[in-house]
Amino acid sequence: MLSADRAAAFLNAYAPYAVQAMFYNYGEPLLNVQTPAFIRSAKRFLAQTVLSTSLSVHNFDADAYVASGLDYMLLSIDGVSQPVYSRFRKNGDINLVLRNISRLVDARLRAGTRFPVLAWQFLAFEHNRHEISAAIELAASLGVNEIRISPPFDVSWDDPELRPAADVEYGGIELHPVTPDDYRRNWNRFPGLLHTAEIDRAFDAGWPVDIDAAWDPPSAGHTCQWLYMNTVMDANGRILPCSCAPIPNANLVFGHVDNDDAFNSLLHRQARAHFVTGETVPGGPHCQSCEWFDDQRKTDIDLTHIRQYAAAVNPPILNAETQDWLAGWSCAKI
Ligand code: SF4
Incomplete structure (x- = not known):
């Protein structure tokens, strides 16, 4: 479980610079009762917030998640009937999931807000593709804002019977759209409660590293974004460079939040340098032999998010030229 102290240490150090904070990856965030407080803290740093969940949890406090200011909640639900749903979501309870969606929608109504935006993600396998249209109908009737039909990762190593569906039309469908203006209104959800002291301290401190020492030579080639x-x-406070699933014996732990800079550890710098020079350091980062080429080009948070964030700043103190500058840089040129 992520502790309040560790979450605060990370957010205080890095959230003043953050465009977005995502609460997921190595576990189910709803199992930690402090998650709404972590989200609220990130919002007080003006970070947009995203959470991904199975929603198949008891003791779910929907009002706390709505009050947290959460912008976007991704709901992983791959079926509408219990036998089909639980083929992939082992031990999941579809009726519990649907009740929790209703709780969220009711809590939003009570609070008079459209947030969090609810997005149903349906991973299309052979065993569940016949329930896609029922899922779309059900999501719309429950008040879910959008549904995404997405390709799953290959999980045949775990269960050879679970195969991605062929010939399925992937993509998102807006059911109850939320406008860019709505997102802008939620950008500064707690104007009277901003972490102003931490934000001021971060700006006053300047760059936390020697920029000349950290700067790698220019490159026009491919790099990992x-x-x-x-x-x-x-x-546990371990810092990793990306959200790719760790593989055994891969040198992917780049440091610890208590001891290392989460962006510029030695392994970060060795990894960046590898893409620039092709140099491989013995005992260096996994990036030197990384084969996730597609993942290297598409990060969870990218220039699109920076542009959306810059446009959401309210009052609009960033003019168009500044927004272009912030969202127009290229890692390949660094
Ligand atoms: S090179 Fe591979 S392992 Fe390294 S950060 Fe990029 S995707 Fe992750």
């Missing part, structure tokens, strides 16, 4: 745009901390 994760190494510049995102960082990941797990519940």
Whole structure:
């Protein structure tokens, strides 16, 4: 479980610079009763917030999640009937999931807000593709804002009977759309409660590293975008460069939040340098032999999010030129 102290240490150090904070990856965030408080804290740093969940949990406090200011909640639900749903969501309870959706929708109504935006993600397998249209109908009737039909990862190593569906039309469908203006209104959800002291301290401190020492030579070639745009901390405070699933014996733990800079550890710098020079350091980062080429080009948080964030700043103190500058840089040129 992520502790309040560790969450605060990470957010205080990095959230003043953050565009978005995502609460998921190595576990189910709804099992931690402090998650709404972590989200609220990130919102007080003006970070947009996203959470992904199975929603198949008891003791779910929907009002706390609505009050947290959460912007976007991704609901992983791959079926509408119990036998089909639980083929992939082992031990999941579809009726519990649907009740929790209704609780969220009711809590939003009570609070007079459209947030969190609810997005149903349906991973299309052979065994569940016949329930896609029923899922779309059900999601609309429950008040879910959008549904995404998405391709699953290959899980045949775990269960050879679970195969991705062929010939399915992937993509998102807006059911109850939320406008960019709505997102802008939720950007500064707690104007009287901003972490102003921490934000001021971060700006006053300047760059936390020697920029000349950290700067790698220019490159016009391919690089991994994760190494510049995102960082990941797990519940134990370990820093990883990306959200790719760790593989055994891969050198993917780049440091610890208590001891290391979460963006510029030695392994971060070795990884960036590897893409620039092709140099491989013995005992260096897994990035030197990484084969996740597609993942290297598409980060969870990218220039699109930076542009959305810049446009959401309210009052609009960033003019169009500044927004272009913030969202127009390229890792490949660094
Ligand atoms: S090179 Fe691979 S392992 Fe390294 S940060 Fe990028 S995706 Fe992750």
